[in-house]
Amino acid sequence: MKPILRNTARRVRRKKHVRKTVSGSPSRPRLTVFRSNKNMYAQIIDDEVGRTLVAASTMESGVTERLSTGAGNRAAAQVVGEALAAKAVEKGIKQVVFDRNGYAYHGRIRELAEAARKGGLEF
Numbered sequence: 001m002k003p004i005l006r007n008t009a010r011r012v013r014r015k016k017h018v019r020k021t022v023s024g025s026p027s028r029p030r031l032t033v034f035r036s037n038k039n040m041y042a043q044i045i046d047d048e049v050g051r052t053l054v055a056a057s058t059m060e061s062g063v064t065e066r067l068s069t070g071a072g073n074r075a076a077a078q079v080v081g082e083a084l085a086a087k088a089v090e091k092g093i094k095q096v097v098f099d100r101n102g103y104a105y106h107g108r109i110r111e112l113a114e115a116a117r118k119g120g121l122e123f
Helices: 003-019 061-065 074-090 108-118
Strands: 030-035 040-046 051-057 097-099
Touching: 030 108, 040 074, 040 108, 051 074, 061 074, 074 108
Parallel strands: 030 097
Antiparallel strands: 030 040, 040 051
């Protein structure tokens, strides 16, 4: 198996194990993160209804304007975390459950989480 496919398969396996226990509710929705090589995506989901409440990514025009370099780095993740937190607080969401989506809590994932905490989210 090619290394990239093996790494993706391992991440998906970790993701499934975590999702057995972590789920979002109306009182405490789930903040999930996805990172590609070029972009970063985050959304807050109510799993009981199956609906995305708030979303932010490096593809949005408001976020893209604030980026000085590419969208696949730690600075971009920080901007996405701040944007997500601002939208969530505006909608009245303060507490969330953080779902790393199988990624290590390191680098871009950590930057996004810390920026969301500074923005007013609790997890």
